[in-house]
Amino acid sequence: MPRVKLQRFQDNASRPDIIEPGKPEYEQLGGRWRTDFFREPHPLTLEVGCGKGEYTVGLAQRHPQRNFLGLDIKGERIWRGSTRAEEMGLTNVGFVRMRAEALAAQFGPGELSEIWITFPDPRPRDRDIKRRLTSPRFLALYEQLLTPGGLLHLKTDNEGLFEYTLETLAAQPGARIERLTRDLYAETDPAFTETQAIQTNFEGKYRAIGVPIKYVQFRLT
Numbered sequence: 400m401p402r403v404k405l406q407r408f409q410d411n412a413s414r415p416d417i418i419e420p421g422k423p424e425y426e427q428l429g430g431r432w433r434t435d436f437f438r439e440p441h442p443l444t445l446e447v448g449c450g451k452g453e454y455t456v457g458l459a460q461r462h463p464q465r466n467f468l469g470l471d472i473k474g475e476r477i478w479r480g481s482t483r484a485e486e487m488g489l490t491n492v493g494f495v496r497m498r499a500e501a502l503a504a505q506f507g508p509g510e511l512s513e514i515w516i517t518f519p520d521p522r523p524r525d526r527d528i529k530r531r532l533t534s535p536r537f538l539a540l541y542e543q544l545l546t547p548g549g550l551l552h553l554k555t556d557n558e559g560l561f562e563y564t565l566e567t568l569a570a571q572p573g574a575r576i577e578r579l580t581r582d583l584y585a586e587t588d589p590a591f592t593e594t595q596a597i598q599t600n601f602e603g604k605y606r607a608i609g610v611p612i613k614y615v616q617f618r619l620t
């Protein structure tokens with residue numbers, strides 16, 4: 400393994416803001432994240448597939464009265480988010496290295512106030528539908544972990560995944576779409592201002608080449 404990567408993994412192992420396999424808190428904080436992990440027991444927002452954590456850190460900076468967790472399977476990406484949060488002196492942000500499939504082992508029922516799904520891998524092949532982060536299997540998981548009426552947000556460049564998600568929501572009893580746009584940055588409605596304010600790494604790349612960003616905000620209950 401390259402030396403820099405190894406060093407980052409070692410950093411992750413000693414950072415209290417990162418929960419990952421091998422640490423005593425891993426899969427032990429369910430129902431207690433707000434009180435036992437964060438400094439203040441504020442409402443908790445989770446970003447699934449946070450990559451380098453720009454969005455989680457950006458949200459945490461804008462909302463000091465809330466707590467934010469970025470989740471990703473890649474330790475090196477999480478290291479970047481954690482490093483940025485540390486440089487900014489943020490105390491309302493953390494990261495967890497795990498697969499989203501195992502969410503129910505990490506969080507208690509109703510523990511999350513909001514979930515962001517930002518530029519998930521589109522998984523276009525039929526045999527990978529189950530792995531899409533907005534497939535019925537994942538929506539059922541999110542519903543279990545969200546407070547009743549909790550908000551979900553999807554941002555994506557990918558038309559196929561976006562339309563798939565809308566079809567899935569239409570077939571989901573109780574699901575309600577609150578806001579929807581197929582071109583977020585063309586919107587002048589102030590309802591979208593907050594969502595335009597922070598960009599993920601992938602979002603910046605797609606915007607730079609003129610790909611419209613799709614966004615939907617919804618509730619499952």
Ligand SMILES: C[S@@+](CC[C@H](N)C(=O)[O-])C[C@H]1O[C@@H](n2cnc3c(N)ncnc32)[C@H](O)[C@@H]1O
Pocket residue numbers: 447448449450451470471472473476497498499500517518519520599600601602
């Ligand atoms: C296309 S990148 C987007 C990263 C970031 N959200 C952004 O917009 O810049 C997708 C991210 O999701 C993570 N990921 C994909 N499948 C995952 C899974 N099942 N559980 C956790 N993370 C996953 C990948 O490691 C990657 O960092």
